[in-house]
Amino acid sequence: MVGPAFRRDGDATLRPVEADDLEFVRLLRNHPAVRYRYREPVPRNGTQVESEYEDDISDEDGLALLVCVDDPDGPDGPDGQDDQDGTDAGSDDPEPVGMVEAPWTDEAAGRTHVRELVAPDRRDEGHAAAGLRLVAAYLFEERRCHKLAARALAADERRRAALEAVGFEPEARLREERFVDGRHADEIRYGLVADEWEGR
Amino acid sequence: MPGTVFLSGDRVDLRTIEEEDLDFLARHRNDPAVRRGFGWAEPYNEPRMEDFFEEHVADEEGVNLLACRDGEPVGETFLIHVEEGHGRCEIGYWIAPSHRREGYATGAAELLVEYAFAERRFHKVIARALAWNEGSRRVLESVGFEREGRLAEEFYVDGEYVDVVRYGLLAEDWF
Numbered sequence: 001m002v003g004p005a006f007r008r009d010g011d012a013t014l015r016p017v018e019a020d021d022l023e024f025v026r027l028l029r030n031h032p033a034v035r036y037r038y039r040e041p042v043p044r045n046g047t048q049v050e051s052e053y054e055d056d057i058s059d060e061d062g063l064a065l066l067v068c069v070d071d072p073d074g075p076d077g078p079d080g081q082d083d084q085d086g087t088d089a090g091s092d093d094p095e096p097v098g099m100v101e102a103p104w105t106d107e108a109a110g111r112t113h114v115r116e117l118v119a120p121d122r123r124d125e126g127h128a129a130a131g132l133r134l135v136a137a138y139l140f141e142e143r144r145c146h147k148l149a150a151r152a153l154a155a156d157e158r159r160r161a162a163l164e165a166v167g168f169e170p171e172a173r174l175r176e177e178r179f180v181d182g183r184h185a186d187e188i189r190y191g192l193v194a195d196e197w198e199g200r
Numbered sequence: 201m202p203g204t205v206f207l208s209g210d211r212v213d214l215r216t217i218e219e220e221d222l223d224f225l226a227r228h229r230n231d232p233a234v235r236r237g238f239g240w241a242e243p244y245n246e247p248r249m250e251d252f253f254e255e256h257v258a259d260e261e262g263v264n265l266l267a268c269r270d271g272e273p274v275g276e277t278f279l280i281h282v283e284e285g286h287g288r289c290e291i292g293y294w295i296a297p298s299h300r301r302e303g304y305a306t307g308a309a310e311l312l313v314e315y316a317f318a319e320r321r322f323h324k325v326i327a328r329a330l331a332w333n334e335g336s337r338r339v340l341e342s343v344g345f346e347r348e349g350r351l352a353e354e355f356y357v358d359g360e361y362v363d364v365v366r367y368g369l370l371a372e373d374w375f
Contacts (some may be wrong), residue, residue, distance in 0.1 A: 041285075165215045172351060177368075189366070
């Protein structure tokens, strides 16, 4: 059972990460198609994921949220329709499809780095952009952030398209910045400034 | 008594930072003429300087060095954002206002870049400078850094958001 909705936009929600979600987090942490997104692609077992959950995710300053989508085919129908048990809990069977994280913040500058991760079997369904849009709205509207920064491999058209769809602007091409798949790959640095954000 | 010379150059030497140097560092890390170039907004009192010494200077992985001219400290230089897995690190430096325009920053930056490539096997060294900091940008460009982009409204200094120019230097372009 996933946690309560923290922010919602249509059928996409951000929800706090709960202990029950750690298996999903561990999958993202270790999956070859996702782990290169972390600072270092090192293995993380259940105990390590749990201590990250205790120390970082559950820390007062930590920010990590599950990206979920309502599953209309689940036993709980959409809001306003009776669930299987004849009531309507309005929960709409949220299904975790990814995560958004703010691994680094400079409070004095009002700047936060954001990272969105999508489960490998849920790609190309728009969840990256939905998660980024939700976390941008939260950070700009509730946390008084002035700028969000993000990075994508130059060759990763899919992630670049998601960032650009949300309004992130390419600011720099970082040559041979990250070691991925046996070579030093270029990365694009993106920025989104509060007053240029369309969702404002 | 300044620390041991770690990297020796024509214009400056880079020496280890010892506890006796903390007064010099505190004086300048608190000076608006130094800290505004970094967007540093926190005061450094004695206990905080001690923490800095213990957590960064004395850390096993820490590379913080004192730039000295004829044995006298003129500034500080350091490696930050060290990413061994990607073969990348960032250099930073400041020179005391009374010692500027003598080429010390360029001398210090050259020594640290050479160290990063020749001794540490880094693939890339990066650096950032606030857009208005033409002195620092000239230093980086004369050392051989290439401009990789301009980061909009990246820091908040003196009541306004300021852009940052991002630089990179690859090992293959250094040797």
